[in-house]
Amino acid sequence: MFKQNKFTVSHAPFWHDGDSINTMNLNIMAAALPATLFGVMQFGMAALGVICLSIASAMAWEALFNFISKRPITIHDYNAAVIGIIFGMMLPATIPWWAVITGTFVCIVVGQQIFGGIGANPFNPAIIGIAILSLSWKIFFDFDAALVNYQFDFTALSPLDALKHQGPEVVGLFTLTSLLMGNQIGAIGSVFGAGIILGGIYLIIRGYIRWEVSVAYIAGIIFTALIFNMVDPVKYASPMFHLLTGYTLLGAFFLATESSTSPVNIIPMIIYGIMGGVMTILIRNIGAYPDGTVYAILLINLINPLIDKIRPKTFGKGCNQCVK
Amino acid sequence: MIKRSFIGLTKPKLMCDLVEPGPKEPESIPIPPRMILLLNETLDSTRESLIKKGDMVKKGERIFLYKDSQEYVTSPVSGTITSIAPFTGDFGAVATYFILETNTTQDIDSNFTEFAGTPDIVTADRYLRGIPGNPPLKQLADSANKINKIVITGVDDDLMCTTRQYLLTRFRDDISKATALLRQLTGISDISIAMPESMAKLSAFNGMNMVKVASDYVSSLPQMIMVNHLGVNFVPGKTCEEMGVCFISVEAALSLVKAYAEKLPVYEKIITVIDKKGKKTRVSAIIGTPIHRIFTHIGVETGEKDRIIIGGPLRGTAAYTLYHPVQPDMDNIIIQDANDIPLISDYPCINCGNCVRICPANVPVNILVRYLEANLYQDAADSYDLFSCIECGLCSYVCTAKIPIFQYIRLGKHELTKIDSDIETEAENV
Known part of the structure; x- marks a missing residue:
């Protein structure tokens, strides 16, 4: 018999568009860079330390959990790194190192790995980390107290806390341009609005996040804040102020758009986004917390599986007997 | 391989290849000394088969495995059966293959000749199943199907494939004969021809019932043609034949015309072979020719761990041996280099949508x-x-x-x- 080559045999399709989870995650990290780098410039090396520790410890937790649960080590897909960088972006620069490590433990292990890892998490892991951390050590998330030792050449007040405690007259202290350009106090990656928007637009163009979610979320914010503002301008701040402060923009482009926890069909994406925006403003204006983004996104993550059942009619289903 | 574009916002639109202008005549592959015939029936060692090792078969003789067998394969040459063995295909589909040593003298079985003067679907099904293009004669002959529309498809149903388009342009003058023959065979008058939009301008097709198919990828799939152009609704879980529409490839229609004209079954299959660099060569090979004969004839090389794709890149099947025979419905062979093969993974769905x-x-x-x-x-x-x-x-x-x-x-x-x-x-x- 002749010596025969062995051929690769598998099922169709034999082509792939070349995309992968690695590429997707690297792109998300690249998109997060402008806002993060600005945060590092604003808050100094301490911020860089927090971001690096956050990414590193997130990857370490995932590797450790993979090892303990005897599953293949999956940190090479950068999923933990993405959770790490987004989690780090939501922290103040002065947070102690142990809180970062505890936070990433909650993100990676409690938020994702115990549910089965990538794709199986019911809630955005970074949001779970922030929610638990901010409930447990509220003091670290008081940005005014956290950054008290910094000298800034702009109004050194956390806009949303000021709004909560002193009323909308403080809004006059911040111009929209300065908020957009990062002249505000807040978490490392959430202050530079223009950078987040830039990253978000990049991800939308590359197709790594679904633009419907971001647009609907922002529309929900603007719409609800506008209604409140129109009803009582003395009591409630303007929509643009809400849009450019707190975690709002991070929420619109990096948190609400996390793929496993957001819907994929058009109508559900719109409902999901708008509900996120509405809830954020409701919590801010009526609820107890200065920034409602975290809890709003947890809520919409919760309804995601239910609303994603609204889907277009499948080919050949429905009206089979009717004349076309 | 077409990669994702930098801008991923719009969904990728894959376009089917169109046949090149002024295509060359296909290269003819000589009849090999050893042929492989595939019969779509399970080999059962407990039963006595009609055909045995060492039996002689004539060119055009139908080979049945058992006395009550419905399935047959027509021998394209006269020769001696040297081996009968089971064959496993896609999804565990079982079949039987025969190895046939070609004889130097060719005896012709002329059973079909006497029926060729009066075309009807029953004798066509009895003698012409498995001619190039694999006409769905069994479905057409089955009165339970209630087929009322026939579509001759001159569009290829996968990327990179151009065999049907080539045949449609090359033999465009015979298409009207094919329509007339199919009408005579089946008594169905609603016969249309599916062709790429760009080709519909050719004057040869004037007066025919044309279905102009867009050149983007999914438009050329049978279900899409049925719904978008024929106004027949798609019912999940049913085939197009069950919905009353029968798709017959242009090659099958032309083979029928040729078989009735020559009063003998035909065996030359046109195949487009695409090598690792994407170079297309069209060949004409007898059904049953092992594909390595084609590769050596046209100088295409295959290496360890390459993939041999039969059909197109999105819907085809992979062959595991170079002894895979030419089949009636094998329009395309693509050789994919080992380094170009994308890997699959055991990752869970990340819900990217x-x-x-x-x-x-x-x-x-x-x-x-x-x-x-x-x-x-x-x-x-x-x-x-x-x-x-x-x-x-x-x-x-x-x-x-x-x-x-x-x-x-x-x-x-x-x-x-x-x-x-x-x-x-x-x-x-x-």
């Missing part, structure tokens, strides 16, 4: 694949529209997690069909 956005049938692929991975085939069919899938393969092509979704879908359908047929057999036995 690419598959949902690209699915032409609006199947909720992201949920469906979770059910299929958990072997919940019945639930997948009941709640998540497994049978609405028209098998285009695009979901796997765009999957970020590289899940073999298309394979899961076909497996799910296969398993459910198997369960159904098992239940039927049991019911019959009670």
